Amino acid sequence: MELEIKGLYKNIKQAEVLKGINLTLQGGKIYGIQGKNGCGKTMLMRCIAGLVLPTKGTVTINGKILHKDISVPESIGILIENPSFLKEHTGFENLKMLASLQNGLSDEKILELLESVGLSDAKNKKFGKYSLGMKQRLGVAAAIMGSPEIILLDEPINAIDGEGVETIRKVIIGLKSEERIILVACHDKEEMNLLADEIITMSEGQIQMEGSTEYAVS
């Protein structure tokens, strides 16, 4: 599994949000992205997910260029910005509907998934009634549903309590495999060190530093 980003630029109106990103991500690792608000972390994730068209440059997934050879990444799970689901449906129903977009998933698997993120008690509660932390947990569940090859998690532990953070961390680490790239953006440096194998530091739309967690910390 390989994801290669070459000379990626993204302009929104007059503003350059991404300025020539070059990055290669390999399967089997958890990558952490850090940087100040507005440095381009979320936009980079949107470009990888194929949600926006790059102004210049390419995103290549397993040798296939996004928006050229493939319209969307073949296997991806995302949690970008706020978890947004259908308010009038329960957590279980929301996951079931999203699963139907990707060849479906059995009810048992969905229930297992909800249990893994600590939502088994709230599976029949409507999403509109979920607390912020519960919404975030459901967002993580949706992102990892179906074991996708690329998982993008933007602030996955936002609004989650201490115990929940540990649960989510375990789930994310448990997903690490050679066939999978996990990219996590997180403001909590301590958490990032526990979670990531490599840390990418971004500033003003560019990559400032890239390396192992120890290197980034030092």
Add this chain to the structure above:
Amino acid sequence: MIRFELNRCLRGKGIKLAVLLAVLLAAGEFFGYRILFQETKEIADEIRRQQGFSPSGLYPSSLYEGFINGDAFTIFNLLYYYLFPILAVLPFGCSFFTDENSGYLKYIYSQKKKENYLLAKYTAVFLSGAVAGILPAIFSFLANALYLPAIIPNTLALQSHTNDSSVMADFYYTCPWAYFLVYLLLGMLAGGFLATLALSASFFARNALLVLFSPMIFYTALDYALAELGHSEFSISTIINPVGTHYIERITLGGMFLEISAFAAAAFLVFFFIGKKRERIL
């Protein structure tokens, strides 16, 4: 993808609201026609008979004159066709606006090709509008069929709105079910178009209410503008209402279908091409 969208539509609140509104309209018309028209007419006929006069309407009321599409006597036909755009947009018309503004769209766009989603969304919204638009007519037909005979209307009974100048008047007095079937199809086409108009409105509106009312605004504005220009025959509200057909001497049946189909095609093109170019991912 179409199944996914239709499934969402069927599980949503909007479809329940549309059914409720349709039931209220049909029930209102049913009681209105039964009580206000039929019973007062029977009393009046009895009085005339006792007074030695020939009672009017010896020919019994027909189902085709008594259900909401053919009823020219109570206010419910007018109310139905006034609320028609709201009814059409209620089930799923605002869904694109909600998908985009809630951020739900990012889950779909990360899994499926944009074009597939837009096409599925248009199809599901069109179908939901087409069905919701004619629900009061179906409910009203079923309710009135319990009491009124499905006999062919009679011109001499003077209980029908349709006269010689009406579109398909021959059909009405020979094969009324076919007459109303054609209007049902026109209603479905118009309902589908009006619901999909809300999709295009989603690109420009900042508020879900504006999206909900955008087809109504278009429908009413077009009606007033055409009335001012002396061309009411092209108004959608006139075209789809079987009671309003005597206004439309200058348009053929084919013209009626063509006009609404052209509107629907324009709504599709606007939605599809703007939707494809748009990058508003929250």
